[in-house]
Amino acid sequence: IERWANTAIIGFTHLQPAEPTTLGYRLAQYGFDLLTDLTELRRVRDGIRGKGFKGAVGTSASYGELLSASIAAPDAAEPQQQWSAAQLEQAVMSAIGLEPFPVATQTYPRKQDWLVVNALAGLAGSLHKFAFDLRLLQAPSLGELAEPFGAKQVGSSAMPFKRNPINAENIDSLARFVATLPRVTWDNAANSLLERTLDDSANRREVLPAAFLAADEILRRANRLIRDLRVDEEAMARNLEKYGTFAATERVLMSAVKQGANRQEMHEVIREHSLAAWAEIAQGHANPLPVRLFNDDRVTRYLTLAQITYLLDASHYVGDAPERAIKMARQIRAQLGEPL
Amino acid sequence: IERWANTAIIGFTHLQPAEPTTLGYRLAQYGFDLLTDLTELRRVRDGIRGKGFKGAVGTSASYGELLSASIAAPDAAEPQQQWSAAQLEQAVMSAIGLEPFPVATQTYPRKQDWLVVNALAGLAGSLHKFAFDLRLLQAPSLGELAEPFGAKQVGSSAMPFKRNPINAENIDSLARFVATLPRVTWDNAANSLLERTLDDSANRREVLPAAFLAADEILRRANRLIRDLRVDEEAMARNLEKYGTFAATERVLMSAVKQGANRQEMHEVIREHSLAAWAEIAQGHANPLPVRLFNDDRVTRYLTLAQITYLLDASHYVGDAPERAIKMARQIRAQLGEPL
Amino acid sequence: IERWANTAIIGFTHLQPAEPTTLGYRLAQYGFDLLTDLTELRRVRDGIRGKGFKGAVGTSASYGELLSASIAAPDAAEPQQQWSAAQLEQAVMSAIGLEPFPVATQTYPRKQDWLVVNALAGLAGSLHKFAFDLRLLQAPSLGELAEPFGAKQVGSSAMPFKRNPINAENIDSLARFVATLPRVTWDNAANSLLERTLDDSANRREVLPAAFLAADEILRRANRLIRDLRVDEEAMARNLEKYGTFAATERVLMSAVKQGANRQEMHEVIREHSLAAWAEIAQGHANPLPVRLFNDDRVTRYLTLAQITYLLDASHYVGDAPERAIKMARQIRAQLGEPL
Amino acid sequence: IERWANTAIIGFTHLQPAEPTTLGYRLAQYGFDLLTDLTELRRVRDGIRGKGFKGAVGTSASYGELLSASIAAPDAAEPQQQWSAAQLEQAVMSAIGLEPFPVATQTYPRKQDWLVVNALAGLAGSLHKFAFDLRLLQAPSLGELAEPFGAKQVGSSAMPFKRNPINAENIDSLARFVATLPRVTWDNAANSLLERTLDDSANRREVLPAAFLAADEILRRANRLIRDLRVDEEAMARNLEKYGTFAATERVLMSAVKQGANRQEMHEVIREHSLAAWAEIAQGHANPLPVRLFNDDRVTRYLTLAQITYLLDASHYVGDAPERAIKMARQIRAQLGEPL
Numbered sequence A, B, C, D: 001i002e003r004w005a006n007t008a009i010i011g012f013t014h015l016q017p018a019e020p021t022t023l024g025y026r027l028a029q030y031g032f033d034l035l036t037d038l039t040e041l042r043r044v045r046d047g048i049r050g051k052g053f054k055g056a057v058g059t060s061a062s063y064g065e066l067l068s069a070s071i072a073a074p075d076a077a078e079p080q081q082q083w084s085a086a087q088l089e090q091a092v093m094s095a096i097g098l099e100p101f102p103v104a105t106q107t108y109p110r111k112q113d114w115l116v117v118n119a120l121a122g123l124a125g126s127l128h129k130f131a132f133d134l135r136l137l138q139a140p141s142l143g144e145l146a147e148p149f150g151a152k153q154v155g156s157s158a159m160p161f162k163r164n165p166i167n168a169e170n171i172d173s174l175a176r177f178v179a180t181l182p183r184v185t186w187d188n189a190a191n192s193l194l195e196r197t198l199d200d201s202a203n204r205r206e207v208l209p210a211a212f213l214a215a216d217e218i219l220r221r222a223n224r225l226i227r228d229l230r231v232d233e234e235a236m237a238r239n240l241e242k243y244g245t246f247a248a249t250e251r252v253l254m255s256a257v258k259q260g261a262n263r264q265e266m267h268e269v270i271r272e273h274s275l276a277a278w279a280e281i282a283q284g285h286a287n288p289l290p291v292r293l294f295n296d297d298r299v300t301r302y303l304t305l306a307q308i309t310y311l312l313d314a315s316h317y318v319g320d321a322p323e324r325a326i327k328m329a330r331q332i333r334a335q336l337g338e339p340l
Helices: A023-047 A061-067 A085-096 A111-138 A166-178 A181-190 A201-227 A233-258 A263-282 A289-294 A305-312 A321-337 B023-047 B061-067 B085-096 B111-138 B166-178 B181-190 B201-227 B233-258 B263-282 B289-294 B305-312 B321-337 C023-047 C061-067 C085-096 C111-138 C166-178 C181-190 C201-227 C233-258 C263-282 C289-294 C305-312 C321-337 D023-047 D061-067 D085-096 D111-138 D166-178 D181-190 D201-227 D233-258 D263-282 D289-294 D305-312 D321-337
Strands: A008-013 A016-022 B008-013 B016-022 C008-013 C016-022 D008-013 D016-022
Touching: A008 A023, A008 A233, A016 A023, A016 A233, A016 A321, A016 B061, A023 A111, A023 A321, A023 B111, A061 A085, A061 B016, A061 B233, A111 A166, A111 A181, A111 A201, A111 B023, A111 B111, A111 B181, A166 A201, A166 C181, A166 C201, A181 A201, A181 B111, A181 C166, A201 C166, A201 C201, A233 A263, A233 A289, A233 A305, A233 B061, A263 A289, A289 A305, B008 B023, B008 B233, B016 B023, B016 B233, B016 B321, B023 B111, B023 B321, B061 B085, B111 B166, B111 B181, B111 B201, B166 B201, B166 D181, B166 D201, B181 B201, B181 D166, B201 D166, B201 D201, B233 B263, B233 B289, B233 B305, B263 B289, B289 B305, C008 C023, C008 C233, C016 C023, C016 C233, C016 C321, C016 D061, C023 C111, C023 C321, C023 D111, C061 C085, C061 D016, C061 D233, C111 C166, C111 C181, C111 C201, C111 D023, C111 D111, C111 D181, C166 C201, C181 C201, C181 D111, C233 C263, C233 C289, C233 C305, C233 D061, C263 C289, C289 C305, D008 D023, D008 D233, D016 D023, D016 D233, D016 D321, D023 D111, D023 D321, D061 D085, D111 D166, D111 D181, D111 D201, D166 D201, D181 D201, D233 D263, D233 D289, D233 D305, D263 D289, D289 D305
Parallel strands: none
Antiparallel strands: A008 A016, B008 B016, C008 C016, D008 D016
């Protein structure tokens, strides 16, 4: 994030070029989502409890009897016990290092499974978005980012631009699977009738390991992708110049108006040049927009060439994206500094 | 919970009578699940943020320009601003009383919707279980609990036992619907590509209100059910006597063995009487198990009639269920004491 | 179905006793659902096609070239081919015995996976209902049906009524899992972009085998349950007498009115006896309703004792359930007679 | 489909340019998916049945009584009826024009709802894919297809390339919602216990209309998109030239080898030129690959300039895509010719 905080790129909304942003700021969005996931995962992990030792319906009744020295009987004031069932539970669970649930039936509340699988699904969702964005940006028509590929992986020899984003596709595929699993755990929690029914058991053996294994594989691949992500700065600059210049005409308009231009007229002037310029770009020519504005005295009456050039440079039009990106990077570092 | 903490009932596992527990302890399980939901809902609510004011791709670029007094230009050292875009955002958002996201694109991260709808689905799941249990216990074959019904609602005149648990069925129906909605919000979060795509908008208008409205209706009905729940203590005692006595033979066994009986032999004796007793009950007779044991000197050799009577009374065989129930009730009160 | 077509049982709506039906008719409902599944499964199976041989984007372009004897060139009238690509495909696919899709991209349309997994989920749903009903009826408070259990499986020795329906619970558990899998295949079909993206591959390896394996296990267990299902006719008769007599008062009312009784008055008479009778039953006594009616001359004025007895016998009040059940059984046999 | 059956375009796999195909063939894929949906929808529609008239638990018992002229009594040989309940049902249902289910409980089997909503979800899935492809192709970096937009909708004046695919996004959004609804109907079918429970009612009122309304809106928008779809043939040709030429080098290789070239050496020659050519394209230059091959006598030794030109023209490299597209179009017309 920090390394690319100032690298201006063209932002996309609706998969259409919109206004400039910076690569670092885009990465910061992924970072923020993952930070949310991390917080959820830590919270869920720290809240995990064991059922404890409470017997067949959670009352500890038989433990109480077993721990009692003498026969429970109506005449016995109170059966003397060295240990209560609750004390036994506390002792064993603290040896295991797991907090027991304060109440339970034959099993612990299955809501816990749901919270765990949900947290994994959240993580899968964040990486699904990251991987999908990567797949779009790796298309040669944009070509800004690419999955790492080994020296041997020469790609298709005849089609040098072809680099299939197979890791990102794999992440999206598994994420989609993980996203369906919380529903099973919800069903288990919502349908465990009275002191428990056994209709959770068979699917838990499938769903719980599957959720962890798939999340693990997603993380493993995402980690590799992020570590060795190929960033093509030339392609970024090219796309920014191609699309961002148009976005930057908004600045030319605002500045010219501040210098006294009529907003309505100036808007029309810029629109006319934009349409013509795009027609040329669409045919594969270089972006003629700056030159067109330089040569129109309806524009130069208000702005110098240097001003126009500066204003059209979309890489300056990124607002506070760099600062926000860097701030987010620091926040993430702070969170990761904590012992996980 | 507190009122029924000591009311012994027969607990069910696999929908089969198991060991005794108490009504208050069973209610405490619902209470604990709902407490978890409350914690989740509060946490999610407190974490809700607004997008803030960050413009079309989240960079605040145009706000920065608009706030600038003079033309942004290469020769200007730094455009003088009275306010930065971030300061403006902070001012407006604090007037609204909503924290802004530190980073955003054209929209706030859709993961927030997912967290919100998940919390609602969690609530729906807890009440699904409660309502399903109620439906089972309201069946006249058990008849322990029943939905409230008004004076006018006489039920079927010819079938006086027939009381359809329509509120509980309604809760289960809606809960099942709410349980599918998180998936839509996951999709929205995981597929909002680059600086946003608009493929979230149409379904959000359906899903977000539907989740809140359904959860609200579930709560409204559950509230009514719980407030005026009809508890049939006679039926509870009847069921406990019918099934619990058998569970309590475990205590007779343990006590007789403590008094010197041979475990193997005593086990066989009890088994024989249990089988015979159940056969009679199944034909509609009263439970003959206590009398059978009283009359068998293989048993009375070790235990007095008073001891057998005490041990067979399943209502004493509830372990620390009452204490745990009361403790949970106090914990819930403590949580609700906080301003919601 | 046929064996039990005439065995009257009490039917339940809202988990409350309603009117009588027959065991065979209830089984016929399961049969009808399963017949629907069978039809779907057969239809989907018969419609399965292979991609065929169509190359990297489905155009067969390279096959065309390879099959061409000479250089494709502008001056060649038409490259002479012994075989067209389509002929090659037809030859190979008919050797495999699989119809090829008429059009395809790099893969066959993923909608096919969705149809297959849906058909499996439908089967799982029908058996989920069957298994859940069995779990309810196996509860000792009803005790009408039970899972088979081996000679060794003595159940809990002290609790002779306790027979956990573990196979039925297992079926419900797996069914719930299978029910979530169609969504993954929908995603694969709906998101396979342009001539294919690889975001289906990883989860298909998980989902397709899981769906078949779980459906297979569900079938295996259901098969065993159905083959050796334990039917307790005594319990059925007991429950029918207990609840069905009340339902049958509707017939007494209708018949008395036909004999000239005032509908309003007779309704009140019956209601009064019903309430009193249920109060006794609830305390464990035998059903006193018939005797109460015999002794009330407001009733006997219109109907003889024999008529009342006949009318109150709920086992005659099953309408055309037996015929419909037998007809359904024949329909199922007819379908299964076809080569599967 | 037919109009564009011969219009060569570059096909994409993994969102990466692959081999050429034709626009008509791509459309034929959508057509085939929709044809499958149509078949499913028609089949489900034709199979829809009503519950019929079968009373509270499906036995028609009370209808039978009501239709009987005299008192049902033990001495009556057979109660004389003018009509049987089944005859009444048949008469009424045929007046309604709906086949009754052969067996039913208090309701018709809820599996029918599941089949209906599934068919709608299938339709939504096919249009999801179509709409997503459109969103990708409408990105100005490809620019091959675009949503229609009215005369007034000038798009962003300053960014003439910006045309947000809002209808396609809307379709994808709603489709994602429809895709979750089958699960609710599955639950209703799988959990309608014994002769029916009412836990389906509340959510059916939400889910069934929502599924139809959303599917209808999806169809309405898709219909508009398809009718007035903007096809940019220039952009298609440009992209084909840019990427397809590389794919076509495979043909140059095959032909040169047929003329005696060494496969290994020729492969290396082509690879070298491809890499160099792509580097130039990436910098915005025209595709220099043909010229590079013309000037290399390692190539021209085997192939004439006319042959190379012909072979490199990817628009000839579409195999039997045109024929298959036209055949599919005919098949669709045939299906639609049937009265819907």
